[in-house]
Amino acid sequence: MRLRLKGGRVLDPAHGENGVASGTVRDIEIEDGRVVATTDLTADAEYDLGGAVVMAGGIDLHSHIAGGKMNLARLLMQEDRRAFPEMPGNFCGCGGGRAVPTAHATGCRYAELGYTTVFEPAMVGANARGAHLEMADIPNLDTGAYLVLGNDDYFQRLLAAGAGQEQVNAYVGWMIEATQAFAIKIVNPGGINAFKFNARKMDLDEANPHYGVTPRKVLTTLIRAVTELGIPHPIHLHGCNLGVPGNDDTTLATILAAEGRRLHLTHLQFHSYGTEGDKRFSSSAARIAEMVNANPNISVDVGQVMFGQTVTASADYMSQYRNRGLASPKKSIGMDIELDAACGVVPFEYTDKSFVNALQWAIGLELFLLVEDPWRIFLTTDHPNGGPFTTYPHLIRLLMDRDFRNAQLATLNKAAQAHTLLAQITREYSLEEVAILTRAAPARILGLTDKGHLGPGAVADIAVHVEDADREAMFSTTHMVFKNGRLIVKDGVVVELAQGTTHVARPEFDRAVDKDMQLWFDESVGLKSKHFRIADGELRGGAGPTILKCEGVAS
Amino acid sequence: MAEVQTIHDVACGFCGLGCGDLTVEVEGRDVRAKGSLCPEAARLLRRLDTPDPMARVAGEVASPADAARAAHQILAAARAPLIGGLGVDMAGAGAAVDLAIRFGGVLDHYASDGLFRNYAAVQRTGWLSTTLAEVRNRCDVLLVVGDDPTATWGRLFERLYPVTPLFADQGRTVVFLGGAPGDKAKGQLAGAAEVIHHATPDPVAVLEALGSLIAGRRPPGENFGGIGADTLAGLAEDLRNAHYAVVTWNAADLADGDLVAERATALVDTLNVTTRAGVFPLGGRDNIIGVNQLMLWRLGYPLRTAVQGQASSHDGTLYATQAALGDADVLVWVSAFRPEPPPAFGGKIIALAHPDTVFDKEPDVLIPVGTPGVDHAGTVFRMDSIVSLPLGALRVATLPSVAEAVRRIAEG
Numbered sequence: 001m002r003l004r005l006k007g008g009r010v011l012d013p014a015h016g017e018n019g020v021a022s023g024t025v026r027d028i029e030i031e032d033g034r035v036v037a038t039t040d041l042t043a044d045a046e047y048d049l050g051g052a053v054v055m056a057g058g059i060d061l062h063s064h065i066a067g068g069k070m071n072l073a074r075l076l077m078q079e080d081r082r083a084f085p086e087m088p089g090n091f092c093g094c095g096g097g098r099a100v101p102t103a104h105a106t107g108c109r110y111a112e113l114g115y116t117t118v119f120e121p122a123m124v125g126a127n128a129r130g131a132h133l134e135m136a137d138i139p140n141l142d143t144g145a146y147l148v149l150g151n152d153d154y155f156q157r158l159l160a161a162g163a164g165q166e167q168v169n170a171y172v173g174w175m176i177e178a179t180q181a182f183a184i185k186i187v188n189p190g191g192i193n194a195f196k197f198n199a200r201k202m203d204l205d206e207a208n209p210h211y212g213v214t215p216r217k218v219l220t221t222l223i224r225a226v227t228e229l230g231i232p233h234p235i236h237l238h239g240c241n242l243g244v245p246g247n248d249d250t251t252l253a254t255i256l257a258a259e260g261r262r263l264h265l266t267h268l269q270f271h272s273y274g275t276e277g278d279k280r281f282s283s284s285a286a287r288i289a290e291m292v293n294a295n296p297n298i299s300v301d302v303g304q305v306m307f308g309q310t311v312t313a314s315a316d317y318m319s320q321y322r323n324r325g326l327a328s329p330k331k332s333i334g335m336d337i338e339l340d341a342a343c344g345v346v347p348f349e350y351t352d353k354s355f356v357n358a359l360q361w362a363i364g365l366e367l368f369l370l371v372e373d374p375w376r377i378f379l380t381t382d383h384p385n386g387g388p389f390t391t392y393p394h395l396i397r398l399l400m401d402r403d404f405r406n407a408q409l410a411t412l413n414k415a416a417q418a419h420t421l422l423a424q425i426t427r428e429y430s431l432e433e434v435a436i437l438t439r440a441a442p443a444r445i446l447g448l449t450d451k452g453h454l455g456p457g458a459v460a461d462i463a464v465h466v467e468d469a470d471r472e473a474m475f476s477t478t479h480m481v482f483k484n485g486r487l488i489v490k491d492g493v494v495v496e497l498a499q500g501t502t503h504v505a506r507p508e509f510d511r512a513v514d515k516d517m518q519l520w521f522d523e524s525v526g527l528k529s530k531h532f533r534i535a536d537g538e539l540r541g542g543a544g545p546t547i548l549k550c551e552g553v554a555s
Numbered sequence: 556m557a558e559v560q561t562i563h564d565v566a567c568g569f570c571g572l573g574c575g576d577l578t579v580e581v582e583g584r585d586v587r588a589k590g591s592l593c594p595e596a597a598r599l600l601r602r603l604d605t606p607d608p609m610a611r612v613a614g615e616v617a618s619p620a621d622a623a624r625a626a627h628q629i630l631a632a633a634r635a636p637l638i639g640g641l642g643v644d645m646a647g648a649g650a651a652v653d654l655a656i657r658f659g660g661v662l663d664h665y666a667s668d669g670l671f672r673n674y675a676a677v678q679r680t681g682w683l684s685t686t687l688a689e690v691r692n693r694c695d696v697l698l699v700v701g702d703d704p705t706a707t708w709g710r711l712f713e714r715l716y717p718v719t720p721l722f723a724d725q726g727r728t729v730v731f732l733g734g735a736p737g738d739k740a741k742g743q744l745a746g747a748a749e750v751i752h753h754a755t756p757d758p759v760a761v762l763e764a765l766g767s768l769i770a771g772r773r774p775p776g777e778n779f780g781g782i783g784a785d786t787l788a789g790l791a792e793d794l795r796n797a798h799y800a801v802v803t804w805n806a807a808d809l810a811d812g813d814l815v816a817e818r819a820t821a822l823v824d825t826l827n828v829t830t831r832a833g834v835f836p837l838g839g840r841d842n843i844i845g846v847n848q849l850m851l852w853r854l855g856y857p858l859r860t861a862v863q864g865q866a867s868s869h870d871g872t873l874y875a876t877q878a879a880l881g882d883a884d885v886l887v888w889v890s891a892f893r894p895e896p897p898p899a900f901g902g903k904i905i906a907l908a909h910p911d912t913v914f915d916k917e918p919d920v921l922i923p924v925g926t927p928g929v930d931h932a933g934t935v936f937r938m939d940s941i942v943s944l945p946l947g948a949l950r951v952a953t954l955p956s957v958a959e960a961v962r963r964i965a966e967g
Contacts, residue, residue: 068941071851075674076681078869081855086866096867102855126686129934129943133645134852153692153721196693198798198831210722321683321827331681336833337941338688339721345681524721525688526714528564528575531944538934538945 003030003485004043008054008464013432013440014453020431020467025051030460033484037456047487049464052479055435056452057116057461059442062236062266062301063383065106065138066120066145067131069313069343072333073100073384076345077311079329099310099384107139108494109390114463114478115438116500117451120145121185121236121266122315125152126338128179129534135502136540140488142461144446144503146236147181148315150218151192153339154520160211165224166510172225173509174517178533180504180545183233183446184226185266187315188240189215192342195318202318204240204253215240216257223261229507230550232447234262234299239271242319246275248284252291260297264445267303267382268292269364281356283420285366293372299445300371301378304364304395305357306387311347314385320344339525350387358416360386362409366420368399369427374436375444393475399429400471447548448503460485502539507550557583566944567596568644568928569892571839572708573687573937573944581949586929593709599893600949602929607953608910611921619922619955619963626905626920627967629885633903636660637883639876640897641858642841642890644933644946647957648849651889654961655862660887661879662850664843665895667858669807671871673836674857676816683823685801685833686939687714692721693799693831695728697748700758700804700815702734704837705743707805711837712743723799730790733758753790755780758804759811762818765791769825794822800832807838839938841892842927848936891924891957907960922964925954 005028009019019025029038064070074081077100084098087108095105110118118138123131123145135143149155149172158168172184190213191202197209204215223235239254241247251271255263265271268288276282292298309328314320317334324332324346333345350357364386371377379396383389398405406423417423429437443452450459462482468474481489483498514529521529536544565577570593578590579600586602610622617625630636638651641664655662664670676682690697691714704711716727727748729736735752736744744750755761757780764779768791777784794800802819806812819834826832838844847857854860856869861879872878880886880900887905888897894911897904897918906918909926927933928946933956936943955963 066852068848071848071940074851074855075857076678078678078856081869096855100855103852105855124941126688127941129945130848130936130941133849133934133943137649137849137853196689196799196831331679333677333681334683335941336685336689336693336831338686339692340688523717523719524692526691526717527573527688527942528566530564531566531575535945 001032001485002041002043004046005054005462005464006046006048008049008052010454011053011055011432011435012454013436014443015455018432020053028054028454028462030482030485033460035454035456035458035460047480053431053465053467054454055114055463055465056439056454056458057463057481057483058114058438059446059452060110060115060118060380060389061378061442061446062121062380063118063389064120064122064313064385065118065143066103066134067123068127069122069315069345070100072343072345073311073313076331076333077347080309080311098388098390103134103137104139107141111140111481111483111489111494112478112492113392113475114465114481116140116461116481116483117142119143119182119446122146122148122187123179123181124148124315124337124341124343125175125179125532126340128181129538132180132502132534132539138500139497140483140494140500142500142503144182146183146185147175147179148185148187148341149175150186150189150222151341153193153524156190156193156208156211156213159213159217159221165221165228167513168221169225169228170510170513172222173229173507174513176231176505176507180502180534180539182503182505182548183231183236184222185236185238186219186222187238187341188242188318189218191215191240191318192315195321195342196336200318200322202240204250204257219254219257223258223263227261229509231505231507232548232550233445234264236264236266238266238316242270242316243273243323245273245281247271248274248287251288255291255295255298258297262297265298265300267380267386268300268367269303269305269360269386272363272367277419279355279415281359283359283363283366285363286370286421289367289370292376299376300367301380302364302367303380303382303386304368305350305360306381306391306395307350307352307357307361308387309349310384310387311345312385313343313345315341315343317342317344320346352412355413355415358413359419361412362416362420362422365398365405365422366425369425374433375441377437378442379437393472396434396475397470397472400434402426402428499540501543501546504545504547505550506547562949565949566928566946567600568842568935568944568946569595569599569840570708571844571938572711572714573935573942574710574714575944579949584950586949595709600929608923610923613919614917622920622922623960623963624967626922626964629903629905629919630658630964633658633885635883636885636887637876637879638662638887638889640665640888640890640895641846642892642895643846643957644842644891644927644935645845645849646933647889647891647927648842648846650958650961652850652853654887654965657965659863661861661874661883663859663874663876663879664846665876665890666807666840666843667875669805669812669838670843670847670858671875672806672812673816674871675813676820680820682820682834683827683832685835686941687937689833690715690801690835691717693723694801695723695726696793696797696800697729698794698800698802699729699731700733700762700802700819701809703731703736703740704803704805705737705740708837709739712740716744716747718747728793732761753782753786755782757781758809759814759818761787762815762822765794766818766822766825769795769822794826795830797830797832800826800830801835803835803837805837837938839936842935844938844940845934845936845943848940888918889957891926907957910954922960923954924957924960925952927956930954931956
């Protein structure tokens with residue numbers, strides 16, 4: 001099967017190609033789902049792009065799309081489902097919801113925005129099988145999941161006993177394989193565990209009440225483990241003290257704690273709060289962006305707050321419990337999970353008249369605009385925690401259009417306006433930078449060599465946008481989306497459903513750990529380790545995962 | 556004669572507790588479980604080497620293809636199908652949802668009363684809950700509300716009270732609030748926990764008073780649900796002093812299970828202000844939790860949801876099996892785990908049923924199906940909605956799975 005996309009302006013930052021700036025148009029050829037060098041051969045189908053902008057399919061490296069906490073959110077927020085019923089032209093009557101859309105709606109809405117790969121950033125090991133079943137029901141997207149580690153009693157116990165790094169590496173390798181994970185996420189390092197022992201906060205150097213282990217130790221040990229196992233994506237960190245005014249110091253200390261090793265700080269906006277001003281809540285975006293700029297080992301995603309109703313779902317039960325008083329509507333769920341992790345689900349309505357919410361919005365944008373290297377910052381709302389992913393086109397316009405941004409800012413809470421330097425920032429993102437943030441850079445930080453670009457060999461996940469000075473309009477309606485070379489979206493509407501794959505990382509590790517894992521599961525968890533493990537055939541309806549081999553130093 | 560094959564670490568998907576350490580002997584098509592197992596697992600895993608029943612249409616033996624075609628025709632003509640029972644593994648649940656999308660229909664599980672009593676609390680206020688391994692290792696005071704749950708979950712206290720918990724090793728207490736613990740429960744708890752029993756016919760009143768006492772308010776009265784105020788004050792003190800208190804109940808077994816869930820939720824909320832605690836609601840029979848999970852991610856709604864005209868709507872009262880039967884013209888009864896018969900119904904019945912099912916009235920179409928974890932592999936969720944288990948096949952399947960049977964019906 002050979003396809004030819006004719007006459008597009010190709011925007012492929014991974015190869016330094018910018019057809020938008022140069023005005024050059026060219027063809028892209030696809031054979032059997034992959035981009036190939038152009039030929040003179042007859043194509044089975046040709047699409048005339050008429051100079052539209054062609055990019056690789058979007059990659060979201062942090063969006064909560066599957067797992068038990070999302071179902072708890074659906075259960076708790078039935079009003080979200082009822083308010084956003086099935087879209088017209090739906091295929092199966094199973095789409096709906098905005099803050100917590102169904103699997104079907106998730107796949108369709110993302111595809112309509114030109115996204116073709118999305119990573120679930122907080123899969124709990126105990127719930128991994130369920131998360132994978134749910135991901136298999138998401139159409140149009142390739143997926144993958146980061147395993148939440150560091151708060152589990154097995155790991156805390158290892159550290160408390162002074163286990164060597166080799167033992168830790170073997171455990172991490174075993175867990176990644178057993179849960180079919182792609183990377184390691186740490187959520188509030190050690191804090192979720194400490195909350196089970198009734199600690200209510202946890203700073204970077206505070207000892208766990210039971211194990212005596214500090215978050216710093218959790219972080220540095222796991223950074224070393226993923227490095228030595230050769231996992232492509234660095235530790236994906238949701239740091240200590242989420243949402244607490246004054247957490248800026250913790251964030252800066254966390255960057256230093258990495259000691260130059262690669263570290264990804266996720267939803268940085270929620271970790272960039274100072275205590276200045278009469279409300280004791282202020283932006284530290286400038287301080288933190290400066291530190292990010294100075295440390296090339298650090299990458300970040302923003303977790304931008306977008307106004308409106310949403311529901312927050314996080315493994316950080318400690319923080320979610322602390323914030324449950326802010327729930328709107330007034331209800332929330334919390335759960336301790338299986339000596340493993342936890343979760344908290346708290347509905348939120350971010351309003352532009354609220355000082356705190358308006359300043360959160362501004363802090364996120366400050367971070368976007370003050371972090372200089374577009375290869376180390378990624379476009380996220382921490383869906384749905386800062387807002388649903390369907391707000392991305394609006395967010396892109398805020399980044400690309402200063403007048404629009406300042407006009408929005410002028411409508412916000414007045415005190416918040418006085419507390420942000422946003423109005424003075426002149427930077428506007430270029431289309432190329434947006435392509436880096438949403439395609440090229442996430443592919444690079446995830447180690448997906450055949451995605452995020454349009455060179456020969458790339459997976460033919462392609463988004464075509466008709467250029468429009470109104471960038472929100474441009475990114476709201478994708479002209480065409482191809483998934484593995486099949487046209488799935490035309491003029492903003494899903495025309496066909498594609499079945500995606502699930503990316504997993506497969507490191508080498510010392511399999512002698514298996515005996516200890518069996519004992520742990522038998523005696524402490526009360527579950528057979530063989531039943532905890534997920535077989536390849538359990539993924540994607542029997543199709544199995546797409547395996548990324550890791551070339552680590554551990555054996 | 557076939558050789559006896561012994562299979563270890565067999566996972567069990569019947570009651571929702573999710574035991575994974577069963578030993579099963581298989582001899583040809585004969586299956587029997589051995590060793591430490593509950594009566595329900597022993598009964599439901601036991602299979603004799605007998606021929607499978609054939610599919611039937613209007614009482615007459617039919618080929619699988621003819622039965623599927625007859626079912627398809629009934630559904631194609633149906634105005635308001637109810638897809639009930641839903642004792643299915645995850646693949647069967649997906650197929651049932653596909654069937655509802657294809658032909659329209661209400662989806663409910665036969666054991667959903669308890670789930671929806673709990674939802675009265677969880678959807679209104681939310682709750683703070685916990686899972687099996689946390690209870691097993693952390694819980695120092697467990698409050699069991701209602702009757703001894705051992706009759707339904709035969710190994711519950713064995714699973715929750717290991718010889719060496721990781722943390723709760725300074726004395727554990729189990730307080731039965733309602734019925735007295737039976738010998739089996741006492742046996743499983745012997746040496747692991749101190750057992751206390753407070754008889755009461757009114758656990759709601761007791762939980763309410765306890766909640767007030769924990770919050771530091773002495774409610775007016777000297778007696779709550781038959782228990783003296785001083786006794787309750789002592790219990791409140793024990794709960795407040797607990798490191799990790801847990802409240803458990805079986806809403807299906809409690810007429811006012813919704814109120815129990817609500818009061819237990821409030822009590823646990825209050826405890827969490829100063830210490831840690833969680834609710835641990837019991838349930839999970841025949842993968843109801845898994846079916847419910849799948850519906851939440853596929854349709855955005857839990858069980859008791861109607862799919863019509865490519866849109867779905869949820870109503871916990873209208874779309875409950877008994878109420879929905881009043882409006883339905885076709886009942887698709889699906890029960891793969893056990894021979895659960897369909898409820899009385901005047902309309903047409905298509906049964907995708909366990910081969911031992913005894914029917915009061917011959918179904919219009921009967922398609923015997925295999926059992927997940929006996930005849931074919933599958934996945935089921937445990938009662939806590941977090942952990943799921945892979946069930947393996949114990950013998951060569953001769954009956955279709957629910958997923959296969961539904962696929963054939965859809966194809967017609």
